[in-house]
Amino acid sequence: MTAKVLETPIFEKSNPGARGVSLPVFGLDSTGLNRISDFLPEGLTRKNLSRLPELAQLDTIRHYVRLSQLNHCIDTGFYPLGSCTMKFNPKVCDLYGQLDGFTQLHPLTPESLSQGALEVMYRLQQYLADVSGFDRVTLQPAAGAQGELVGMMMVKAYFKKHQQPERTQVLIPDAAHGTNPASAAMCGFEVIELKSNREGGVDLDELKQKLSPKTAALMLTNPNTLGLFERDILEITRLVHDAGGLMYYDGANLNAVMGQAKPALMGFDVMHINTHKTFATPHGGGGPGSGPVAVNNKLAPFLPKPYADFDGSQYFLNNDLPDSIGKVKAFWGNFEMMARAFTYISAYGSEGLARVSQDAVLNANYLKEKLKTMYHVPYDLTCKHEFVMTSQRQKVTDPHINTMAIVKRLMDFGIHPPTVYFPLIVAECIMIEPTDTESKETLDRFIEVMSEIDRECRETPDVILNAPHTTPIGKVDEVAAARNPDLNYFSAAKAD
Numbered sequence: 001m002t003a004k005v006l007e008t009p010i011f012e013k014s015n016p017g018a019r020g021v022s023l024p025v026f027g028l029d030s031t032g033l034n035r036i037s038d039f040l041p042e043g044l045t046r047k048n049l050s051r052l053p054e055l056a057q058l059d060t061i062r063h064y065v066r067l068s069q070l071n072h073c074i075d076t077g078f079y080p081l082g083s084c085t086m087k088f089n090p091k092v093c094d095l096y097g098q099l100d101g102f103t104q105l106h107p108l109t110p111e112s113l114s115q116g117a118l119e120v121m122y123r124l125q126q127y128l129a130d131v132s133g134f135d136r137v138t139l140q141p142a143a144g145a146q147g148e149l150v151g152m153m154m155v156k157a158y159f160k161k162h163q164q165p166e167r168t169q170v171l172i173p174d175a176a177h178g179t180n181p182a183s184a185a186m187c188g189f190e191v192i193e194l195k196s197n198r199e200g201g202v203d204l205d206e207l208k209q210k211l212s213p214k215t216a217a218l219m220l221t222n223p224n225t226l227g228l229f230e231r232d233i234l235e236i237t238r239l240v241h242d243a244g245g246l247m248y249y250d251g252a253n254l255n256a257v258m259g260q261a262k263p264a265l266m267g268f269d270v271m272h273i274n275t276h277k278t279f280a281t282p283h284g285g286g287g288p289g290s291g292p293v294a295v296n297n298k299l300a301p302f303l304p305k306p307y308a309d310f311d312g313s314q315y316f317l318n319n320d321l322p323d324s325i326g327k328v329k330a331f332w333g334n335f336e337m338m339a340r341a342f343t344y345i346s347a348y349g350s351e352g353l354a355r356v357s358q359d360a361v362l363n364a365n366y367l368k369e370k371l372k373t374m375y376h377v378p379y380d381l382t383c384k385h386e387f388v389m390t391s392q393r394q395k396v397t398d399p400h401i402n403t404m405a406i407v408k409r410l411m412d413f414g415i416h417p418p419t420v421y422f423p424l425i426v427a428e429c430i431m432i433e434p435t436d437t438e439s440k441e442t443l444d445r446f447i448e449v450m451s452e453i454d455r456e457c458r459e460t461p462d463v464i465l466n467a468p469h470t471t472p473i474g475k476v477d478e479v480a481a482a483r484n485p486d487l488n489y490f491s492a493a494k495a496d
């Protein structure tokens with residue numbers, strides 16, 4: 001089925017001669033002197049007008065506002081995207097992140113004139129060290145995945161410094177986030193997979209078998225991608241340390257743990273934090289993102305440089321780290337994200353942050369308990385901020401019904417589909433994260449909708465199989481879309 005074209009493309013709305021703004025004719029000044037073309041080589045000047053759409057300002061604004069309304073967003077609807085955490089971010093964080101003094105500060109401004117921004121960075125480093133229990137923090141990485149890479153680079157530098165080049169393997173459980181093996185591999189390590197046990201945790205016997213003098217580190221996503229806290233976490237860190245390896249904590253899911261437990265106290269050496277999942281910034285994928293890394297004193301000498309520091313009277317960028325892995329991001333990192341995270345942490349305070357994680361866990365368990373009466377929950381244990389269920393029971397009535405069809409039907413109710421088919425260790429997986437910011441009313445409506453969908457799977461499966469029915473783009477032929485991508489609006493308009 002071809003997608004409906006609901007919005008006339010802007011090129012077709014073009015009304016020759018219409019203008020949104022008044023600009024001087026072809027020149028830099030109104031006298032007609034200093035034309036741009038006077039300064040450009042003949043071969044580079046345009047001979048014909050470009051084919052840009054011509055529209056009045058109001059028509060342009062209506063076009064783009066309407067387009068923006070065709071998208072689902074957290075400000076208009078529930079977004080239970082497991083693992084990617086789309087929680088509501090308080091607008092005050094945007095407000096302070098976008099203060100003129102921050103957005104207009106050139107990154108090469110002298111430190112003496114950047115004291116406010118440097119103070120924010122310095123204090124954010126301290127806040128994050130406090131929440132995680134670690135000694136030092138770098139704010140440079142631009143996303144969680146870059147934080148992982150930076151963490152692994154420090155692990156590598158550590159073993160180089162300690163003359164243990166034979167430590168080339170990184171152990172990673174199969175319930176870890178997919179970026180973990182990618183980061184370890186990019187850093188040149190050999191990735192060794194650890195199978196999960198029946199409770200969704202690390203299998204200690206398998207771990208003991210795979211630990212060796214080649215082990216550089218174990219990367220643990222905690223809570224893991226099943227939403228489960230690793231029960232044997234202290235035993236795992238002990239075993240790895242006894243084997244001479246280091247412990248990496250994927251702290252993207254810190255929103256389930258902060259204020260309750262500190263990864264450094266569980267025996268970890270290094271962790272990254274996804275500020276978009278925990279501290280009110282946009283997701284790195286939509287950018288710009290931020291993935292600070294926290295380390296204990298063992299790894300502190302290898303931190304990227306510079307980091308924000310304070311000498312008692314002035315804030316400054318400290319480059320005095322002889323064993324540093326170097327700079328990993330241009331200038332200071334994505335500063336606006338730091339200002340947002342700083343605002344969020346300052347506004348909540350330590351008690352508030354603890355409440356955030358309690359609410360995230362409470363909301364997830366509430367949904368799990370209610371939905372498990374209808375949907376199959378493979379790991380029916382107390383979860384943290386998210387949990388997984390499957391479409392196994394719904395499939396029984398019609399073999400064509402699957403997870404993809406079910407979550408597409410959710411769109412007709414104004415709900416964004418949860419993450420699906422991830423983690424890979426659960427067939428037909430639906431991964432739900434309600435986040436701390438959703439009310440009981442929203443959760444109850446989600447349960448009601450999921451119950452309605454369950455009923456439809458049994459009574460009117462066609463409604464599920466042809467969903468979504470009310471969205472701007474209807475059910476798409478995914479195979480055709482992948483094999484013959486239609487990337488040009490002209491052909492889409494023609495097909496309609």
Ligand SMILES: Cc1ncc(COP(=O)(O)O)c(C=O)c1O
Nearest residue numbers: 083084143144145177179252284
């Ligand atoms: C557990 C976990 N680790 C790592 C990442 C990677 O973070 P990013 O998407 O910011 O690169 C994510 C994604 O949000 C995640 O959920």
